[in-house]
Amino acid sequence: MGDQSVLERIVNGDEDPKDLPLPLLQSITNDFSHERKIGQGGFGEVYKGVLTNGITVVVKRIIITLATIDDILFRREVYSLMTINHQNVVRFFGFCSNTHHKAMKESRSGEINLVNVRERLLCFEYISNGSLDKHITDELRGLEWETRYEIITGICKGLRYLHEEKSIIHLDLKPSNILLDDRMVPRIIDFGLARPSENSHDMGQHFGTRGYIAPEYEHEGETSVKSDIYSLGAIIIQLITGHFSFPNKNNVIRRWRHRWSKPPTLLQYQQVTKCIEMAVRCRKQEPEDRPSISEIISILTESESTDERTVQMIPCYVEDDMLGIKPLELKLPSELKEEISSFTVELTNATRHCIAFNILLQNRQQYEGQPDKGIVQPESKFDVKIVLPPFGERYHADMFIVQSMKVSDDLIHKVITESMFHEEAGKVVDEVNLMVVYEPTKPQENLESREDTNMPAEEAPMGKRERRC
Known part of the structure; x- marks a missing residue:
């Protein structure tokens, strides 16, 4: 005792x-x-x-x-x-x-x-909410933007404290080394690699995680506070978009606009764009081209000075031009073994344009889309049936991708091909991941879908509905 x-x-x-x-x-x-x-x-x-x-x-x-x-x-x-x-x-x-x-x-x-x-x-x-990597998703689901932004600024403040007040380089900054408490406040952890920051160093033994480790540290063993800035850039990009690759700023805002079901305010626009721009600077190959942590916080703080109550919506994002997909996550019972089952994905076109879609199935032997491509007419809905053949017990998640793009009104279903959805200059192709999760359920439960969607239930009624089964 x-x-x-x-x-x-x-x-x-x-x-x-x-x-x-x-x-x-x-x-x-x-x-x-x-x-x-x-x-x-x-x-x-x-x-x-x-x-x-x-x-x-x-x-x-x-x-x-x-x-x-x-x-x-x-x-x-x-x-x-x-x-x-x-x-x-x-x-x-x-x-x-x-x-x-x-x-x-x-x-x-x-x-x-x-x-x-x-x-x-x-x-x-002990931090109750687990590590940040468990909460990273794309723009259309998961944490709200305000929560993500607070997490980004919290990580930056913690890193400034380490760099400027304690002269410490972390050297393994990544989402799994950031914990979230019950108020979603981020806490940086794991200083197993941390070392005093006396300008820069050459370390004989290299640690770190690929994707987050700075190139000068990975290849030359050179470390400085700018090594952590590189890692921070990767984390910010993941928090905004759910993936590593450098994002197209306008497309990211389009996807957030779709999630918000209204145009972004000036405050939201500034926060998203400044975070993206700062993350890109953090990922520069040369350490001297990356910003300091104080500069990052200063620039992000500027956007916080905007009074959201007095600003207008950003006019260029007034229209939601993305295809609505419901649900985004499909929950299936793992106990279904010896029967063909199916579920319906609802595609909603709330725009005044025709939108073509293509469903990329990672495992065509396990899933079948009926149909797997087609056109959703303006202001209408379109049901796609995803069919699963008999299968044994499954406990891992699967994913397929719904691609969509605007097309001319005279295009017909028969000419829709997969090659049309290859991105080219001037053409916007949206890709939305649809997750399939197998979970144990009670015998009396039927197939069900989580109410997780990238289109709000209160969306204006569509003029018509198409069904293709």
């Missing part, structure tokens, strides 16, 4: 982080039981620790390998964490550096030898 009371006082802010006894961390994690394990990364295993008063913490157990057996990284992480106190950086409660002897019997000789067992552990606050 004495040991736990020390940790309780640290959690309550009455004491500073300190060296924690190994028995304490073993006790609160049920001796690092499988039931308490909540994650694993390249540097260690993560366990949930529960104190007798109900407080939950996280214990990170460093895996002893050739990469981590040198205590330099461990001491660097502890040094970094001991001095950190910011709302956008995870709270650190303490560490454990323990070496003890364990009797090991040689398999051949039968001799008993004493070997050193090294335990390196870190204790953090």
Whole structure:
């Protein structure tokens, strides 16, 4: 109880982080039981620790390998964490550096030898909402724009604190190293690679995650605060669009306009465009071409000064010219095994133009679209049936893509081909991912669709409906 009371006082802010006894961390994690394990990364295993008063913490157990057996990284992480106190950086409660002897019997000789067992552990606050990577989606579903924007600015503020107040480079900034609390406030975690920032360094051993790691660090081992800026750019792009590739600004705003079911306000327009422009600058190949974290925050803050109540809508985005698709996520019971099943996807054209569509099925042996391409007339709806043949139990998600584009009024269904949907200069082809998720259901439940759509239910009534089954 004495040991736990020390940790309780640290959690309550009455004491500073300190060296924690190994028995304490073993006790609160049920001796690092499988039931308490909540994650694993390249540097260690993560366990949930529960104190007798109900407080939950996280214990990170460093895996002893050739990469981590040198205590330099461990001491660097502890040094970094001991001095950190910011709302956008995870709270650190303490560490454990323990070496003890364990009797090991040689398999051949039968001799008993004493070997050193090294335990390196870190204790953090428990964040309830999981990591950011679990919340990344495209513009048409998932987190609202305001929440995404607050997450972006929160990450930037946490990174500014690390760079400018603590002179720390993270070196593995990515969505899985950003936790979200119950108010969706981001907290930067995992300083296993963090090092003091004294201008720039050449590191012999390279870590990091492909897609987020800066090119000068990946290829030359050169590190600076601009390495984290490169990673930040990748995170911002993913938060806005759901993918890595450099986005077309106007197309991104079109998709958000479709999600909002109204033209963007000046504030929304400025926030989206400035985030995209800043992310592109962050991804520059040369470190000196990337902005500093203070410049990023300054530019983003400028857009926040706009009074949303007094601005007009952006006129060039008045019309929603995208094809409505409902639902965006289809939930099917995994228990259906020996019968053909189907579900309906509703396509809605609320525009004054004809819109052609093409459904790309990743697994044509498993799914069939009836029809898989066609034309939705102006101000009308069109039902597409997706047919599933008999299948065994399935527990993984599938996806197919609905492509759409405006076409001339005299085009007929028969001439619609897949090649028409290849993007060319001056032609806008929208692609929307439709997720198929298999979940266990009760026997009496029928096929159902989640009410997750990229078109609001209160959309103006369409003049007519087409059915093709």
